[in-house]
Amino acid sequence: MLQTKLLLYIIVPIVSAMTAAPKVTYWRGRGRVEPLRCILAAAGVEFENVFLTRKEDLQELRASGKLEYDQVPLVEIDGLNLVQGLPTAYYLAQKSGLLPSSPVELYLVGQIYVAAQDARAPFLQYPFNNLPDPPSLEKVLAAAEQSPKGLVQRYCPKWETQLAKTNGPFFLEGETTTNRPSLADIGVFEVLDFYRHITSEDRLRVTFASFPKLLQMHDAVLELGRIKHWRDVERPKVFLDWHDYAKSVCATLS
Numbered sequence: 491m492l493q494t495k496l497l498l499y500i501i502v503p504i505v506s507a508m509t510a511a512p513k514v515t516y517w518r519g520r521g522r523v524e525p526l527r528c529i530l531a532a533a534g535v536e537f538e539n540v541f542l543t544r545k546e547d548l549q550e551l552r553a554s555g556k557l558e559y560d561q562v563p564l565v566e567i568d569g570l571n572l573v574q575g576l577p578t579a580y581y582l583a584q585k586s587g588l589l590p591s592s593p594v595e596l597y598l599v600g601q602i603y604v605a606a607q608d609a610r611a612p613f614l615q616y617p618f619n620n621l622p623d624p625p626s627l628e629k630v631l632a633a634a635e636q637s638p639k640g641l642v643q644r645y646c647p648k649w650e651t652q653l654a655k656t657n658g659p660f661f662l663e664g665e666t667t668t669n670r671p672s673l674a675d676i677g678v679f680e681v682l683d684f685y686r687h688i689t690s691e692d693r694l695r696v697t698f699a700s701f702p703k704l705l706q707m708h709d710a711v712l713e714l715g716r717i718k719h720w721r722d723v724e725r726p727k728v729f730l731d732w733h734d735y736a737k738s739v740c741a742t743l744s
């Protein structure tokens with residue numbers, strides 16, 4: 491009897507840690523966390539958003555010891571407190587079958603994902619780029635579209651060429667006739683989705699018209715798991731507009 495009770499004490503917390511919906515802590519906007527939310531959504535995982543709104547929220551979180559480097563994003567999953575975007579992305583992707591096992595493919599996926607993080611850097615800054623006034627769209631579009639170091643000129647041609655080498659919409663070749671989605675696709679999808687979010691669906695189609703494979707991949711990712719539902723139904727209900735988002739981040743961090 492005592493043994494059974496003890497076993498329950500041990501097993502119940504472990505099982506509930508493994509089965510509870512992951513908790514994602516950040517502000518009400520895209521920032522550094524949106525690629526992680528997209529990975530979870532693409533994997534069909536339901537997750538709970540915990541939003542920072544007050545200065546005390548971050549102070550309390552830091553005091554709780556969950557933030558290894560006192561920074562967010564934080565993803566609580568499997569009884570772990572995951573911080574640092576890149577290894578968190580790898581953890582979530584591996585759990586969801588979005589990481590290949592071969593070293594060459596793993597390298598390719600990592601290379602594309604990290605390039606996507608570089609390409610999104612101007613978008614990350616977008617809400618803050620004209621404070622205290624509302625953000626300047628011209629500034630971020632110039633960085634993304636006209637700079638030789640930006641999304642359209644540096645990254646998209648490479649990704650289009652890489653996608654043209656496969657027989658399907660995704661970056662990784664499949665074992666038979668179809669290919670398979672990976673973290674690389676989610677990372678690049680999220681950058682295109684960021685562009686769409688600050689502009690429009692029409693502008694996405696026009697700007698990237700000369701990258702048809704890239705648009706095809708974007709559309710194929712949208713069919714994965716719950717990502718379309720997250721983008722079109724859940725996210726609009728919880729996000730702040732860009733300016734209010736920037737102000738809430740600044741108020742929490744000040």
Ligand SMILES: N[C@@H](CCC(=O)N[C@@H](CS)C(=O)NCC(=O)O)C(=O)O
Pocket residue numbers: 521522560561562563573574575576743
């Ligand atoms: N290398 C970290 C950077 C995290 C980071 O800079 N987070 C910001 C919010 S976007 C933060 O928590 N800033 C507060 C601080 O650094 O004290 C990651 O990839 O997650």
